[in-house]
Ligand SMILES: Nc1nc2c(ncn2[C@@H]2O[C@H](COP(=O)(O)OP(=O)(O)OP(=O)(O)O)[C@@H](O)[C@H]2O)c(=O)[nH]1
Ligand SMILES: [K+]
């Protein structure tokens with residue numbers, strides 16, 4: 001699929017650097033190299049060249065030039081790469097020179113990757129993984145993104161579609177060759193286990209929430225009564241003076257968020273308004289927001305001021321299915337022993353003010369996030385788009401399985417085909433030709 005324009009852009013980010021990489025992709029890439037460097041170097045060899053402006057002849061830079069003829073290039077098109085000195089004026093001069101050539105335009109955001117996808121150099125999920133790789137901030141994010149950028153989801157979708165194709169092949173065989181004797185009558189019965197297995201696999205993949213946890217990070221909400229020391233804890237864990245702390249109950253109203261990197265795992269720590277009967281409209285709104293945010297958290301740290309009373313025996317009144325940990329705070333001021341109340345999964349004796357117990361807490365937080373996000377195999381569905389398509393396929397299969405004995409062969413095959421289309425959308429490929437291949441390969445119909 002050839003694009004009309006040849007695109008050019010700096011690929012190494014803006015700002016001064018030792019080296020800047022300028023990439024060109026499209027049919028004019030070769031001519032662009034000739035125009036600036038005076039000749040086309042041997043393919044795939046970094047070659048030192050003097051670059052001049054093609055119109056004015058002005059000297060631009062001495063640079064490494066790499067000529068990458070398609071289709072075996074990242075985009076699938078002819079490409080060229082100029083590694084120039086990374087000054088702003090050098091980069092601007094080379095780009096200006098490139099754009100002065102006919103047929104070369106500035107690349108749009110993501111356009112190199114888009115062309116790579118259109119030319120079949122990568123599937124949609126890989127393109128998304130590449131975007132994640134560029135955005136990765138933590139080690140866990142980098143690993144997941146790397147897997148996805150190099151085919152992890154595509155391979156999984158391929159295996160799912162194979163199951164569908166086998167099931168459809170069996171059913172289609174029943175349709176196309178209904179008159180012939182040597183096609184087993186139980187084709188439909190043979191197809192069902194494939195559909196069931198796929199359905200179960202999709203359900204399991206949809207139940208796996210690790211992708212969002214790694215990409216967006218776990219949300220850890222700090223909750224408790226006013227003045228328990230929630231904001232003090234946020235500041236202590238973030239090692240920054242983020243939240244206002246005071247001895248006045250009801251200090252925090254807005255939700256405050258800080259990002260934590262817990263040994264390579266991303267987490268978002270949230271400070272919330274103290275929960276009580278509000279004394280005014282503003283505090284009431286703060287409490288409403290706090291409750292809403294606590295509801296969706298992956299973990300709730302319930303901070304309790306032990307100088308006031310022992311921790312409550314009854315579960316705090318919050319709407320959340322997340323694990324609740326009890327933080328008995330201000331142990332620097334009171335050290336009475338207490339039994340862990342039954343609602344608390346874990347308890348920690350801490351002093352947000354003096355830092356006592358916070359190392360242990362941080363270690364357990366890291367374990368929590370690592371256990372939730374980790375696992376032998378990387379998660380498959382890590383974006384809402386993946387989930388939507390997989391959920392569509394899962395719903396189609398659920399219908400097909402529920403009505404397996406009632407639907408005609410045609411309708412049953414159609415349901416499965418639609419499930420396959422939903423799966424195909426995940427990688428951006430909806431091919432159907434493989435269907436007949438499987439009929440012949442697996443079923444020996446022509447015999
Ligand atoms: N002695 C002692 N005092 C603490 C500790 N943690 C917090 N405090 C004090 O408790 C008071 C309230 O602290 P905050 O961090 O503002 O409490 P909060 O839970 O955020 O309060 P609200 O935002 O009003 O709900 C302040 O005077 C803190 O200095 C602690 O570990 N030990
Ligand atoms: K306070």
Ligand SMILES: [Mg+2]
Nearest residue numbers: 230231251252
């Ligand atoms: Mg506060």
